[in-house]
Amino acid sequence: MHEKSLIILSSIVLVLVVSASIFAQTILKKGQNSPSQIVAARKFAMKMLGANVGDLTGKIKTGNFKGVAANAGSIAALATFFPLAYEETYADVYPVQGSKYYYKGGLPDVGAAFENLKREAQALMRLSKSNDKAALEAQRGKMLGACGACHKLARGEN
Ligand code: HEC
Numbered sequence: 537m538h539e540k541s542l543i544i545l546s547s548i549v550l551v552l553v554v555s556a557s558i559f560a561q562t563i564l565k566k567g568q569n570s571p572s573q574i575v576a577a578r579k580f581a582m583k584m585l586g587a588n589v590g591d592l593t594g595k596i597k598t599g600n601f602k603g604v605a606a607n608a609g610s611i612a613a614l615a616t617f618f619p620l621a622y623e624e625t626y627a628d629v630y631p632v633q634g635s636k637y638y639y640k641g642g643l644p645d646v647g648a649a650f651e652n653l654k655r656e657a658q659a660l661m662r663l664s665k666s667n668d669k670a671a672l673e674a675q676r677g678k679m680l681g682a683c684g685a686c687h688k689l690a691r692g693e694n
Contacts, residue, residue: 571626578621579635581614588614589680592660596672601664604672608661611679615654619647631694640692649690653682 592607625641632638643649656679663675 571624572629572632574621575626575629575632575639578618578639579632579637581617581621585611585614585683589676589683593676596669596676599669601667601669601672604664605661608657608664608679612654612657612661615650615657618650622646622650636694638692638694640690643686643690649682649686653679653686656682 588607588610592604595601595603595607622639622643623646625639627638630638656675660672660675660679663672666672
């Protein structure tokens, strides 16, 4: 490649990197309103986990095993987002109207806890290709164990 086009290419890459990091700072900056926004976002995402569990439970019950893949995939994807949102407790934001729950903190390793959920969701996703209802139910239970273990440890209730 010519030197000139290399320079142009690298400045395009630089602009993209800079704008991506400015975007991230705007969303996650510790400004006046952002802690409440982060808490709202993570609660919303938790509710999405709940909705996906409800949906996939129905699909297993009615024999739509292939349909479980979309829900398990969403749960796995959400699990990669969560560690960003659970770096801090944001105790000042609570109580939040319309929700009795809060984040107590105290997780020894937030990343590992969500990584564990992701692994269980991915295992469920793989099983959705099988026709094995008992195995799907067992893996659903194992995945819910990852939700429950964390709730017991890190979720407070007003
Ligand atoms: C690593 C910890 C952790 C894992 C794993 C986890 N949760 Fe949560 N969950 C929390 C915490 C903390 C809260 C409190 C929300 C907050 O205020 O940030 C919560 C709240 C919730 C809520 C209530 C939302 C609200 O109003 O606060 C639902 C529903 C929920 N979780 C569902 C799930 C489901 C379903 C799973 C598994 C598929 C799951 N969670 C996995 C920590 C976890």
